[in-house]
Structures are given as structure tokens and as C-alpha cells.
Amino acid sequence: MISKALSIGYAIPAEFNAVVHSIFRAAINLRTDENQLLTIVASSEADLPQGIRVDIPDDFSFEIFHAGEPATCRNDSLRINSLTIELRGARLWKCDLPSLQVDLTNPTVSASWSSVWKALNARQIESNADIILENLFHDDGVTRSIVAEKAGKAMRELIEATRQYNVARAESSIHALIGLGFGLTPTGDDLLVGHLAGLWCAIQNKSKRAQFISGLGNTIVHLSSQTNEISRAHLYHAAQGQVSSLLANLAEGICHGWNDNRLLDAAESAMRVGHSSGMDAVTGLLVGLAV
Numbered sequence: 001m002i003s004k005a006l007s008i009g010y011a012i013p014a015e016f017n018a019v020v021h022s023i024f025r026a027a028i029n030l031r032t033d034e035n036q037l038l039t040i041v042a043s044s045e046a047d048l049p050q051g052i053r054v055d056i057p058d059d060f061s062f063e064i065f066h067a068g069e070p071a072t073c074r075n076d077s078l079r080i081n082s083l084t085i086e087l088r089g090a091r092l093w094k095c096d097l098p099s100l101q102v103d104l105t106n107p108t109v110s111a112s113w114s115s116v117w118k119a120l121n122a123r124q125i126e127s128n129a130d131i132i133l134e135n136l137f138h139d140d141g142v143t144r145s146i147v148a149e150k151a152g153k154a155m156r157e158l159i160e161a162t163r164q165y166n167v168a169r170a171e172s173s174i175h176a177l178i179g180l181g182f183g184l185t186p187t188g189d190d191l192l193v194g195h196l197a198g199l200w201c202a203i204q205n206k207s208k209r210a211q212f213i214s215g216l217g218n219t220i221v222h223l224s225s226q227t228n229e230i231s232r233a234h235l236y237h238a239a240q241g242q243v244s245s246l247l248a249n250l251a252e253g254i255c256h257g258w259n260d261n262r263l264l265d266a267a268e269s270a271m272r273v274g275h276s277s278g279m280d281a282v283t284g285l286l287v288g289l290a291v
Contacts, residue, residue: 027045097241254289267282
């Protein structure tokens with residue numbers, strides 16, 4: 001079977017040898033000889049910094065492959081057993097969050113941020129999610145899940161550390177968040193990915209902010225050994241200012257003050273990723289934009 005790549009993330013090497021790491025219906029992860037995790041996804045999925053989005057039939061499943069199978073990329077062709085993916089002509093995916101320069105003193109931008117805040121809270125409450133944004137930052141004695149309690153405490157500490165540009169103070173909250181929760185990308189990791197995305201949008205060419213985000217990212221990468229390989233890859237790229245197209249698109253919508261229909265469509269697309277991963281990442285994004 002021969003398919004065309006629609007987009008290629010900035011982190012994909014021109015040539016590599018790899019083996020299949022993990023398999024899902026709409027995605028497959030490869031581990032290269034250099035121990036880099038790459039992700040091949042169906043066209044219905046988001047662009048990823050470490051991903052290749054492929055034009056494949058709707059009924060195709062990557063579950064036909066097996067862990068440990070070899071993969072090779074040479075001369076703009078990626079081969080995994082019976083699947084050949086032609087890479088030539090694919091669009092490069094690399095976002096530029098600092099160029100968004102969020103300004104929440106702008107009434108239009110502030111209104112967009114508030115609209116997404118309300119939509120996120122409504123979705124979290126409706127889905128009975130562990131993390132509900134409006135409750136996350138209040139230590140009011142109300143009994144919540146262990147994950148929500150730990151995440152709330154850590155995020156409150158991270159907010160204060162961010163306001164003070166204090167990477168050393170942020171380390172304990174990062175340690176508490178990484179690997180916190182369940183799933184392929186645990187809750188704490190998703191919060192951090194979103195938080196980093198929001199902070200990258202808020203640099204505004206200020207060296208103090210850039211230095212803090214760089215130090216924060218280095219700390220997160222250093223501590224990411226606490227979580228699984230898949231989530232670790234997302235944290236690594238978020239530390240470089242690179243996230244999925246769904247999260248980057250929502251960040252752009254907020255920062256540019258899109259009208260409600262377009263903005264809420266972008267928010268819905270970002271929030272529905274995984275069981276709660278999308279909602280958690282959007283939670284982190286809103287906090288990072290505002291803090």
C-alpha cells in the first residue's frame with residue numbers, strides 16, 4: 001500500500017531506521033535508532049511536531065502492524081512492512097507561538113479567552129472530568145479526587161513561581177505534575193504541555209520571560225523520566241515551543257480574538273482529544289496565557 005504524507009513535523013529526521021514502538025487504530029509510534037519517538041497518524045488527526053500525517057483510507061487501521069517491526073526512511077520514502085509513505089511534497093508542521101504575542105489587556109482578546117474558559121468548564125462539568133478549571137485553583141476544603149487535589153496544589157504553586165520568574169521554586173510543582181494521572185498522556189503532563197504553550201505565546205520579546213520559559217522547559221525535560229515515553233515526547237517538544245496543530249490553532253484564535261463561532265469550533269476540536277487530555281491541555285493553555 002502506498003500513501004502520501006500530508007504534513008511532516010519539524011522534528012522528523014530526513015533519514016532514519018526505527019522499530020514499531022506502539023500501535024493504535026489511527027496512529028503508530030516508531031522508536032528510531034537514536035531513541036527518538038516519532039508518530040505516524042491518520043489524516044483525521046492533528047499535525048504533531050514529531051509526527052507525519054498520512055492520507056490513508058478512513059477504514060484503515062495501523063493495528064495490522066506489530067511492535068518490533070522494522071521501519072526505514074530513505075529518499076523521501078518511509079516503509080513499514082507493507083506500507084510505503086511518500087514524503088516528498090508534504091507540508092512542514094512547525095508552529096510559532098511567540099509571534100502570537102497575547103495581550104489580555106485587549107478587550108477582544110480577553111473576551112476570547114473568557115469564552116474558551118466558559119466552554120471548557122461546561123465541557124468538564126458535563127463529562128464529569130477529574131479536572132474542572134473553575135475549581136482547580138481554590139483550596140476550599142471540598143473533597144475531590146486525589147489527582148485533582150494534587151494537580152490543583154501543584155498548579156497554584158506553579159502560577160506563583162511563574163509570576164516570580166523562579167525556576168527553582170517551580171521545580172517541586174513540576175515534579176508533582178509529571179506523570180500525575182492515568183493514560184498515555186497523564187493529566188499532569190497535559191497541564192504542563194498547555195501551560196508551556198500559553199507561556200510561549202506570552203513572551204512578547206521580553207528577555208526575562210524567554211529566560212524563564214527556557215529554564216522551565218529544561219527542568220520539565222530533565223524530570224520527564226517520571227512519565228512514559230509517549231508523554232515524554234510531547235513534553236520535550238512543548239519545552240521547545242512546539243505543540244499539536246489543534247492546540248496551536250486554539251492559541252491563535254484566542255490571541256487574535258476570533259469570532260465566537262470560529263473560536264469555539266477550535267476549542268471543541270482541541271478539547272475532544274483523548275478521554276480528558278485535550279481538556280487538560282486547554283486548561284494549561286488558558287492558565288499559561290493569563291499568568
